[in-house]
Structure formats: structure tokens, C-alpha cells
Amino acid sequence: MGVKVGFRILILKYKNMAQRKAADCRTMPSEKNCSLYISGTAEEVLDAATQHAVASHGHKNTPELREEIRKGLVDAND
Numbered sequence: 001m002g003v004k005v006g007f008r009i010l011i012l013k014y015k016n017m018a019q020r021k022a023a024d025c026r027t028m029p030s031e032k033n034c035s036l037y038i039s040g041t042a043e044e045v046l047d048a049a050t051q052h053a054v055a056s057h058g059h060k061n062t063p064e065l066r067e068e069i070r071k072g073l074v075d076a077n078d
């Protein structure tokens with residue numbers, strides 16, 4: 001019983017950690033030396049980072065841009 005509950009908590013923790021992603025503008029090719037760091041779920045980060053790339057870096061909002069950003073997502077460490 002106790003083992004089962006502990007196991008479930010461990011899985012939940014792992015799931016939350018695995019879900020949290022980050023986009024670090026310092027690792028993206030940029031001419032602006034931007035240091036923005038966005039973290040959250042993959043979809044949240046993808047939306048925010050896409051808007052940021054369009055607003056601050058002059059990118060066009062295309063499926064290709066989203067795909068590039070998705071590829072650049074890293075696991076958040078916070």
C-alpha cells in the first residue's frame with residue numbers, strides 16, 4: 001500500500017519535471033544578444049517564444065519558425 005502511493009508520487013513528480021520546458025534566447029542564433037529565458041509547458045513556451053521571436057527578432061510567424069523553436073526547447077532546470 002505505502003509502496004504503491006510512493007511510486008505514484010514519484011511518477012507525478014517525474015511527469016511534471018519532464019513537462020517543464022524552456023527556451024533560452026542566448027542559445028538561439030540572434031544578432032541582439034537577447035538573454036530572455038522562458039519556461040513552462042512545451043506549448044506555453046512555444047507560444048510565448050514564437051510571439052517573442054516575431055515581436056523582438058523580426059521573424060515571420062510560420063509553422064517553420066514554431067518547429068525551429070520546438071527543436072530548441074530544453075528541459076527547464078527550475
Ligand SMILES: [Zn+2]
Nearest residue numbers: 025034036056
Ligand atoms: Zn530574444
